[in-house]
Amino acid sequence: MQYENITLENLQNVQILSINRPKVLNALNEATLLEIETAVKSFSEDKELAVLIITGSGDRAFVAGADIEAQYPLDAEGGRKWALLGHRVFTLIETIEKPVIAAINGFALGGGCELAMACDIRLASEKAQLGQPEVTLGITPGYGGTQRLARLVGAGKAKQLVFTGQRIKAAEAYRIGLVDEVFPPEALMEEAVKMAQTIAANAPLAVRYAKIQINQSLQINNDIATTVETGLFGLCYATRDQKEGMGAFLEKRKALFEGK
Ligand code: COA
Numbered sequence: 001m002q003y004e005n006i007t008l009e010n011l012q013n014v015q016i017l018s019i020n021r022p023k024v025l026n027a028l029n030e031a032t033l034l035e036i037e038t039a040v041k042s043f044s045e046d047k048e049l050a051v052l053i054i055t056g057s058g059d060r061a062f063v064a065g066a067d068i069e070a071q072y073p074l075d076a077e078g079g080r081k082w083a084l085l086g087h088r089v090f091t092l093i094e095t096i097e098k099p100v101i102a103a104i105n106g107f108a109l110g111g112g113c114e115l116a117m118a119c120d121i122r123l124a125s126e127k128a129q130l131g132q133p134e135v136t137l138g139i140t141p142g143y144g145g146t147q148r149l150a151r152l153v154g155a156g157k158a159k160q161l162v163f164t165g166q167r168i169k170a171a172e173a174y175r176i177g178l179v180d181e182v183f184p185p186e187a188l189m190e191e192a193v194k195m196a197q198t199i200a201a202n203a204p205l206a207v208r209y210a211k212i213q214i215n216q217s218l219q220i221n222n223d224i225a226t227t228v229e230t231g232l233f234g235l236c237y238a239t240r241d242q243k244e245g246m247g248a249f250l251e252k253r254k255a256l257f258e259g260k
Helices: 030-045 075-095 111-118 134-137 145-153 155-164 171-173 185-200 204-220 223-237 242-250
Strands: 008-010 013-019 051-056 062-063 100-104 107-108 121-125 130-131 182-183
Touching: 008 182, 013 134, 013 182, 013 185, 030 075, 051 062, 062 100, 062 111, 075 111, 100 111, 100 185, 107 111, 111 130, 111 145, 111 171, 121 171, 130 171, 134 155, 134 185, 134 242, 145 155, 145 223, 155 223, 171 182, 182 185
Parallel strands: 013 051, 051 100, 062 107, 100 121, 107 130, 121 182
Antiparallel strands: 008 013
16 A cells, blocks of 8 residues: 555554654645554554554654644534544544554644544653644534543643643643653654563553553443534534634634634
């Protein structure tokens, strides 16, 4: 399979998947999500591979969010479908029976933060910045953010991050439990590979069963939460504020919201 938006590298039984759209800070569009889905399925089925590391190409971004230009024209049903695709791919990452580590090398915003949260472990560079800025664009988080963020950092912090839309630095993300370790930028990949190799040296079935157990212990009506999140995400595209928020970003100006 030839990929256009991601690259894959194998280091023995560890695979590194890099999102590779540097011109848009690795923003996720439909084609990229579908490529991630195909690659994650192949990783999951490949008996030679034990641990997956997901990172962003270049030195600025892990993933700066879902692609705003691609989302701008959506209507409510288009928005719901957009969110459902993200859910499908991120839930695949979360539920494959092998560990996935996010190596957060820069901006992890919106869908980027949600991608990192779908991974089992999050390692960040000191220069990473994380956040859920969707409300600044007139939409809500749509790729599992409202569920996974609250689970990771508690409802209060999740609401603070989502309602303010503000970015936080790696040290603060570590403090609140959004990332699990922070490293100097130049050490991040080396440390991620080292951790992946440590995991890969352990009993594969025990690691697999542990992932299933921990995931199951966290399930709180995920199906219902997904329906609510994708439905309300889609509804945002029926508002004028969505066009204003995303239009303002694309035109590089400040958004003026009407609450309509
Ligand atoms: N979707 C589409 N394009 C994006 C993008 C996204 N999520 N994030 C960044 N880009 C593009 C920019 O439009 C810009 O393109 P251009 O060079 O053609 O103008 C390019 O990536 C570089 O981004 P820029 O904004 O110039 O870099 P910056 O250093 O000034 O700011 C960010 C970096 C990440 C703070 C800023 O790009 C940003 O806020 N991005 C959107 C984050 C977001 O809201 N994500 C959630 C989306 S639902």
